[in-house]
Amino acid sequence: MKAEKPSFPLNAWYAAAYDVEVVRALLPRTICKQKLVMFRKTDGTVAALEDACWHRLLPLSMGRLDGDELTCGYHGLVYNAQGRCTHMPSQETLNPSACVRAYPVLEKHRFVWVWPGDPAKADPALVPDLHWNDDAEWAGDGKMIKVKCDYRLVVDNLMDLTHETFVHSSSIGQRAVAEAPFVATHGDRTATVTRWMENIDAPPFWAGQINHSLGYQGPVDRWQVIKFEAPCTVTIDVGVAEAGTGAVPPGGNAGDACLSNRSRGVNGFVLNTITPETDGTCHYFWAFARNYCLGEQRLTHQLREGVASIFREDEHVLEAQQIAMDEHPDHQFYNLNIDAGSMWARKLIDKMISKEARPSAVIPIRSAA
Numbered sequence: 500m501k502a503e504k505p506s507f508p509l510n511a512w513y514a515a516a517y518d519v520e521v522v523r524a525l526l527p528r529t530i531c532k533q534k535l536v537m538f539r540k541t542d543g544t545v546a547a548l549e550d551a552c553w554h555r556l557l558p559l560s561m562g563r564l565d566g567d568e569l570t571c572g573y574h575g576l577v578y579n580a581q582g583r584c585t586h587m588p589s590q591e592t593l594n595p596s597a598c599v600r601a602y603p604v605l606e607k608h609r610f611v612w613v614w615p616g617d618p619a620k621a622d623p624a625l626v627p628d629l630h631w632n633d634d635a636e637w638a639g640d641g642k643m644i645k646v647k648c649d650y651r652l653v654v655d656n657l658m659d660l661t662h663e664t665f666v667h668s669s670s671i672g673q674r675a676v677a678e679a680p681f682v683a684t685h686g687d688r689t690a691t692v693t694r695w696m697e698n699i700d701a702p703p704f705w706a707g708q709i710n711h712s713l714g715y716q717g718p719v720d721r722w723q724v725i726k727f728e729a730p731c732t733v734t735i736d737v738g739v740a741e742a743g744t745g746a747v748p749p750g751g752n753a754g755d756a757c758l759s760n761r762s763r764g765v766n767g768f769v770l771n772t773i774t775p776e777t778d779g780t781c782h783y784f785w786a787f788a789r790n791y792c793l794g795e796q797r798l799t800h801q802l803r804e805g806v807a808s809i810f811r812e813d814e815h816v817l818e819a820q821q822i823a824m825d826e827h828p829d830h831q832f833y834n835l836n837i838d839a840g841s842m843w844a845r846k847l848i849d850k851m852i853s854k855e856a857r858p859s860a861v862i863p864i865r866s867a868a
Contacts, residue, residue: 506649506778507531508851509616511730512626513774514784515604516611517643521545525569527560529776531615535602536560540567546580547613549600553584559599608632610772610784616855627732631768631788638793640803641770641786646814648821650731650773650781651845656813657733657771658692658840660723666812673702676723683839688729688847692840696721698742704805705739708765711798712791715763718742722759725840729847732772740764765791769806779821785810
């Protein structure tokens with residue numbers, strides 16, 4: 500029987516939780532088909548262990564946390580934060596093989612990141628850059644959505660914002676997005692899609708933002724700079740400015756964003772990192788950060804809830820798409836010009852997967868003693 504091709508690489512940092520989710524309690528979560536349990540230790544750092552007791556495989560998340568050790572809720576075996584068993588009931592001698600896998604874990608940019616692959620390759624420098632999420636010059640917030648679809652469908656959705664015109668017509672969508680030319684470029688681990696839209700009417704969302712921040716009403720120049728970082732992080736530089744004030748760089752070339760003058764505009768970053776749960780489900784972490792009206796907590800809340808409503812529209816589309824794909828497993832997608840960014844993103848993902856050349860998408864239980 501032919502082995503199924505893996506759909507995601509393991510040697511990468513994946514967002515496992517928002518930092519506020521991990522407290523002095525046991526939090527189970529499935530990452531890349533691997534069940535793990537996370538908890539915050541007494542020193543404030545996070546531990547992530549395989550969620551299956553060495554003895555009888557009961558999920559350790561059904562146990563309890565005592566100090567920095569986790570007690571299994573079935574027979575009372577105790578594990579430290581490194582996954583080593585430190586106590587067995589009714590015996591003094593510990594079986595030397597009694598351990599569960601401990602995952603490399605770190606916190607950065609308000610997320611808890613887990614490395615499900617080879618721990619020797621877990622380089623902290625490879626954590627995706629989402630610094631806007633905790634930068635003093637930006638304000639914002641976000642949420643996590645569990646979406647019933649392949650994580651790559653979310654990446655496709657983010658890399659081609661043409662869909663805004665049709666899926667989000669009451670908020671951020673407008674005909675100009677579908678009609679504007681774009682430039683797609685790529686590197687070894689990144690792909691970028693850039694759109695500049697000059698002298699257009701602002702869609703409802705952005706019209707409200709520039710009016711609230713600057714008191715401006717009128718035609719705008721709009722930009723969307725989408726950057727993908729393999730395997731599953733997408734940052735989108737978005738905003739509008741008073742038409743003709745320099746927000747669109749000369750010639751509107753993708754490489755000239757640094758020449759853009761946005762002083763008469765409002766700028767946001769949509770931060771997205773998608774973590775595979777299974778082949779057909781994913782954890783979608785997102786945030787919206789802005790560089791205007793930084794002290795307005797009420798605006799932060801309103802924007803978070805407004806963007807959440809927009810993403811719920813995406814969620815309905817993506818889940819319906821996944822159902823249709825499951826019903827037509829042999830169907831091959833057709834690609835249009837607008838798919839250039841998502842096509843490059845998928846090539847970069849496939850490149851990472853092929854480098855690993857592993858026989859299975861899941862590391863066997865207790866393989867890392």
